[in-house]
Amino acid sequence: MSSIGVLKIALLAGGTSSEREVSLKGAEVVKKALEKLGHKYEFFDPAQDLPKLAQRAKEFDCAFLVVHGPGGEDGTLQGFLDSIGLPYQGAGVLGSALAMHKGISKSLYKLAGLNVPEGKTFSKDSSFEIIKTYGEKIGFPLVVKPATQGSSIGLSVVKDKKDLKKAVEAAFNVDREIILEKYLKGKEITVGILDDKPLPVVEIVPKVSEIFDYETKYTPGLSEEICPARLSERLTKKAQEYGLIAHKTLKLRHYSRTDMIIVEDEIYVLETNTIPGMTETSLLPLAAKVAGYSFPALIQKLLELTLRDKNT
Structure with missing residues (x-):
């Protein structure tokens, strides 16, 4: 055990988004790590357990979030935890909200000098004709x-x-x-950030689908993840630099994972995940492992960062 000692942790997973199943799978892996580390935890599902957590917040040292999608990764849950005084790992309210909206985060990437695929955001009020005209353009x-x-x-x-x-x-x-975006065919990579430092780059090779879609992401064997990515030293450094710029531009903290695509030696930033997946097939734990962190060591590091920053 490190200097933070034995913690009592509120482990949050589940929720109401379409990523509920992935969240619960990740929580099972995190539970095993917490047990191995000797920490005590109690499980709370944001779909129904938040009133109970609010009443008992003082019993816990911190929360650990394995919640993805709207209601978990968009600042809503972060605002709730701030209001009950429970520290948690990852982005705060602002960073979570900025990164969750791909259109807004894309505008911020551009302002920060990053390349992004050509695209535009449309609301439900937009007529299909306007959307089609842009698509044809x-x-x-x-x-x-x-x-x-x-x-x-x-x-x-x-x-x-x-x-x-x-x-x-x-x-x-x-x-x-929704967003309409130019389709770029190239090498898919992702860059994890841990404690404001880039992790080794992961290259993603979908074996069946032409894109890294939901099924490919969460079905073992449907994609190959290569870490470190097969890139030149120059492109590796540039990708890591882009990952760190995206992380800082979106006001994130502790960790994040930014997906990119390389087309003819040009790197395009696609999106940033503020609570990266924690399943057996997840990419940030793979990059952390190559950097020397076992899965329990990664969880421990995130807990240390949470407690270090609880008063900032």
Whole structure:
């Protein structure tokens, strides 16, 4: 055990988003790590247990969040924990909200000098004609995705304009705002940040799907993750620098993971995850492992960062 001693932790997972199942899977892995570290924990599901946690907040040293998507990663839960005085790992309210909206985070990336794919945000009030006109302007294939969902839920690659309406409806089915974006074909990578330092770059090679979609992300064997990524030293450094710029631009803390794509030696930033996945197939734990952190050591590091920053 380190200097923080034995902790009593409120482990939050589940919630009401479409990523509930992934969240619960991650929590099982985190539970084993906490047991190995000798910490005590109690499980709370934000879908129903928040009133109970509010009453008992003083019993815990901190919360540990394994909650993804709206209601868990968008600042809502972070605001609740701030209000009951319970410290937690990862981004605060502002950073969570900024990173959750892919359209807003994309605008901030651009202001910070990062490359992003050409694209635009549309609300449910937008007529399909306006959306179609923009789609034709950027050309096919293009990507249609919800503005505030994670795990590639509701995302489609549209190769032909006859399929655009179906993809737009699918994205609006899970979100009030959607993004149309130029489809970039290249090498998919992701850069984790831990304690304001970049981790080794992970390269993602989908084996079946042409994109790293929900099924590919969470089904072992459907993609190959290579860490360190097969990149030149120059591109590796540039990707890590981009990951750190994205992390700082979105006002994040402790850790994050930014997804990117490399097209002809040019790196484009796609999105940043403020509560990266913690399942057996997750990417940030893989990068941390290559950097020398076992899974329990990664959890311990995040707990140390949480307690270090609880008064800041």
